[in-house]
Amino acid sequence: MRSIMHARFRFVPPAGTPVNFTDVVGSIGAVFRGQDTVERFKADLCAKVGVRHCELVSTGRAALTVALLALKEVDGGKRKEVLIPSYTCFSVPSSVVKAGLQVRLADVDPETLDFLPESLERLDGERVLAVVATNLYGMPSNMEVWRRLTQERGVYLIDDAAQCLGGLIGGRYSGTWGDIGLYSFDKGKNVTSIDGGALVTDSDQIAATVSAKVQELRNSTVNESVSHLVKLLVYASFLHPRRYWIPNALPFLGLGTTVYRTDYPLARYDTWMAPLGHRLLTRLDVIGARRRAAADGYMKRLPWSAKLRSVQPRAGTVPAYLRFPVLVAPELRSKVLEALRHAGIGATTSYPSAIQDIPQLQGVLTPEDRQLSGGRDLAQRILTLPTHGYVTESDQDRIAVVLAEALGE
C-alpha cells in the first residue's frame, strides 16, 4: 500500500532541470526592467565554452537548420548530403530536411551510442557537406576522431551538443569541436529557457554567414513570449516529483513523446527568456556535478549483468549526463519500464525507432541507409534513467531494487 501511495504521489520526471521561484521572479523582473540579457547570455556562453562567436535562435532545431543553411552557403551549394547517426533525436533529420539537404545515415555502435568508426571511414567528401555528431544523452562523442576523418575529406563537422552542454573532452567543451556547434535550451536541458538554441563557432566566415541568416529571421511574437512565460510557471510548479504525477497522469499532454516534424518556426531567440537561460548558465557546473553524482550512484547501485549493461563514458571525457542510458535485454525492456513507472520513476525508452524507420524519410533514404542494424538494435535496448537535481539516493536505491526484481536477478 505504502509503495502504491509512494508511486502515485511521487513521480520522478524523466528529464528537466529544477527551476525555483526566485528564478521565475528574477526572470520576469528582468523582462520588466528591460535588461538586455541576450548580449550577456551570448557573451557568457562564449566565455564559458571558449568560443569567439555565438548566435541565439528560437530552438535547437532552428539552430541546427541555420547551421546547415550557413554551411550550404559557404560551400557554394555544391554538396547536398548530411551524414547523421542512425539513432538520434528526430530533430536531427528534420533539421536536415528543413535546410533543403539530404539525410544520409552512418551506423551507430549500441555499446557507445556513437558512430561506428567504419561508417565514417567510408565518408565521400565529394557528396557529403557535413557530418553531425550528436553526443547522445550528454555522453561526448568521439570528436577527436570524427574531426580528423572529416578534415581529411574536406567535410564540415557539426558538434551538436543539444544534449551535452557542460560535457568535456580532454578539458574542451562539447559543442566546440566542430566547424560549428549548437546547444538547445528546451525544457529537458541542463540550461533551459523553455525553448531556445545557440550556435557557436570560431570561424569568422561561418559566424558572418550565420549572423546574416539570423538577421533574416523574424522576431518571436508576443503570443510566443507570453506562452513561454506561462510554460515557465507550469514548469517551475510541476517538475517537482511531489507534483509531477499530476501532468504525468494527463495523457493528452503527450509528455515525452517524439514526433518527426519539419513545420517548426525558424525565428530569433525570445528575449523574454534570456534572463532564465542566463541564470541557469551561471549554475551549469553545479547542475552538471549533480547529474554526474547521480550517474556515479547508478553505476554503483544497479544490478549489472548480461541483461542490464552500462554505457561507459570514453576515457578523458566528462559527460553531461542529461540522462543515464542503460542497455536492457530487448525481451525484458517493457517489463522493466512498466515496473519503474509503477514505482514512480520516469524511465523512458527514448526515441521510438532508428532514423531509417521514420515513415516520412522513406522516400529520402538509400537502400544502404535502410539496411543499417546498429540503430535498430539500440532502439530496442535503450532505457534512460533521470539524473536531474530531484533524483534522490533513495530513488536510486528503489530503482536498483525494481530493476533487480524485473530482470529476475
Ligand SMILES: Cc1ncc(COP(=O)(O)O)c(C=O)c1O
Ligand atoms: C541531438 C539534438 N539535436 C537537436 C535537437 C533540437 O533541439 P530543440 O528541442 O531545442 O529544438 C535536439 C533536441 O533535444 C537533440 O537532442
